[in-house]
Amino acid sequence: MRILLIEDDTVLGAAVRDQITADGHSADWVHRLDAASEHLRTIPYDLVLLDLMLPDGRGIPYLRALRGRGNATPVIILTALDQVSDRIEGLNAGADDYLIKPFDLAELTARIGSVARRYAGNPNPLIQHGDLEIDLAARSVHRAGRLVPLTAREWALFEALLGHPGQLFSKAQLEDKLYAFGAEVESNTIEVHVSRLRKKLGTSVIETERGLGYRLGRG
Numbered sequence: 001m002r003i004l005l006i007e008d009d010t011v012l013g014a015a016v017r018d019q020i021t022a023d024g025h026s027a028d029w030v031h032r033l034d035a036a037s038e039h040l041r042t043i044p045y046d047l048v049l050l051d052l053m054l055p056d057g058r059g060i061p062y063l064r065a066l067r068g069r070g071n072a073t074p075v076i077i078l079t080a081l082d083q084v085s086d087r088i089e090g091l092n093a094g095a096d097d098y099l100i101k102p103f104d105l106a107e108l109t110a111r112i113g114s115v116a117r118r119y120a121g122n123p124n125p126l127i128q129h130g131d132l133e134i135d136l137a138a139r140s141v142h143r144a145g146r147l148v149p150l151t152a153r154e155w156a157l158f159e160a161l162l163g164h165p166g167q168l169f170s171k172a173q174l175e176d177k178l179y180a181f182g183a184e185v186e187s188n189t190i191e192v193h194v195s196r197l198r199k200k201l202g203t204s205v206i207e208t209e210r211g212l213g214y215r216l217g218r219g
Contacts, residue, residue, distance in 0.1 A: 001116060001177055002026050002028070002043065002045050002046050002176050003026065003027050003112070004036060004048045005020070005027055005029040005030070006030055006032075006050050006051055007029065007051045007078065008031040008032070008051065008055055009051070012101070013029055013031070016108065019108060023112075023152060024152030024154075024156030025156055028043070032054060032056045033056050040066070043176070045073050046177070047112060047116065048073055048074070050063060050075055050076070050077050050078065051077075051079060052081055052086075053080075059077065060089055063075060063090070063093045063094050064094065067093070067094035074116070075094065075096055076111055076112065076115060077098045077099065078101060078108075079099075079100065080101045082100045096115045097114070097115055110137065113136060113137055114137075116163065120164070125137035125138075129216075131144050132202075133145075134162065141201065143200075143201060150197075151196075154193055154200075156178055157194070157197065158197055158201070160174065160177045161215065161216040164216075165216050166216070168212060168213050168214070168215045169213050169214055170213040171214075173213070174190050174213075175189070194208075194214060204217040204218060205217050
């Protein structure tokens with residue numbers, strides 16, 4: 001997934017960014033709401049992580065304005081504001097989840113996965129695809145009963161295709177989901193990941209539309 005992190009605390013922001021990237025997602029990190037608006041205007045994010053107290057404004061009015069413009073990108077609030085009234089205000093403003101600081105980074109990973117599954121239309125983390133048994137929560141794949149180890153990038157690519165069966169993704173779209181803004185991406189990176197996934201999960205797990213892109217295969 002391509003995730004926008006809006007957080008002005010440099011220590012926490014760095015820890016969250018590192019967790020996101022270790023999970024195989026791409027993370028763009030900004031410290032201000034005006035920078036977040038610039039990113040959201042140009043990049044189709046899969047998720048936003050939003051702090052509520054930022055140098056140029058508060059996150060709740062920003063979220064309300066975002067929803068008012070019709071932006072339906074999932075949003076998880078990350079904040080030290082822990083009153084029930086704060087959580088109610090955040091959820092009523094359009095947040096999909098609310099995580100109180102300090103939080104465990106593993107819990108953040110779980111919350112991100114849960115929100116992503118809900119938006120994909122299937123909150124069940126267990127999926128059967130051909131001879132593959134997939135646990136989205138545990139980020140694991142078993143093939144014919146045997147665990148198949150995937151790298152973070154391989155998992156992120158497979159998860160992106162798995163979340164949208166039948167949808168054709170261009171190479172550029174998949175690069176956007178795997179790499180942050182400004183990151184250097186070698187020209188054959190996606191092809192390499194696809195090749196490795198086919199070797200591990202079966203040649204038919206990913207279909208290629210020559211010159212157009214990739215989609216989830218029938219398994």
